[in-house]
């Protein structure tokens with residue numbers, strides 16, 4: 210039976226991947242050099258709704274540049290569709306509204322939190338900016354609940370970042386990122402600065418939030434064991450290009466490319 214207009218409009222958005230990037234390229238001008246440096250060359254990938262894509266590759270391969278380019282935080286060419294909107298082609302108004310739906314978590318939570326802002330205010334700020342709640346009372350409840358769902362107990366809400374541990378700070382940074390209730394979370398080495406047991410807790414938190422909020426996640430990491438654990442697909446980068454991509458068990462379990470094999474061999478495997 211041919212689809213009716215209703216079934217089309219209902220099913221098309223669900224079938225559409227959350228992220229569809231193609232031909233994404235970035236080049237930087239370098240002081241005293243005649244030629245621009247190509248940090249990203251024709252990168253393409255998709256992330257299905259609710260999926261977690263791991264991005265791996267050596268230092269300088271372009272992982273952070275990829276994240277920044279697709280969120281239009283650095284000038285890029287190509288297209289970067291998030292939830293059906295091409296962020297690279299969108300006008301200022303549409304982009305401002307869309308920003309609510311894609312948030313970032315960085316390696317260094319101290320750097321992404323304002324040292325003079327209390328925990329509660331750091332999480333309140335994006336909720337208010339994106340008008341997530343109706344009224345001050347609702348916003349306060351939303352922020353308190355968001356912090357608690359990120360494992361930040363009430364007694365820490367009035368503290369400043371320097372009064373928290375690294376793990377607590379990262380929980381606050383994650384709470385700040387999910388406060389606008391985004392659809393996509395871009396995590397750039399979110400656990401690299403933490404000790405191993407704290408890393409595991411933060412990874413569990415991200416997994417819980419993914420389930421509870423139906424988040425789609427792009428997860429940049431050096432740690433292949435972590436990527437193997439949390440990602441359902443993987444993208445391998447080298448020199449600004451995609452070397453290999455596909456389901457995690459295929460890419461890391463039976464890599465097709467020599468570079469991926471070397472990367473996999475270079476890390477100790479978990480038993």
Ligand SMILES: Nc1ncnc2c1ncn2[C@@H]1O[C@H](COP(=O)(O)OP(=O)(O)OP(=O)(O)O)[C@@H](O)[C@H]1O
Nearest residue numbers: 237238246248266267268269270271272273274275
């Ligand atoms: N603003 C910039 N100006 C000039 N070159 C840049 C700029 N940002 C990044 N680069 C260069 O682009 C390349 C990719 O950098 P990027 O930060 O994306 O790598 P990465 O894969 O995230 O590395 P790491 O694992 O160390 O975080 C590097 O050679 C870097 O020096």
Ligand SMILES: [Mg+2]
Nearest residue numbers: 272273274397
């Ligand atoms: Mg990086």
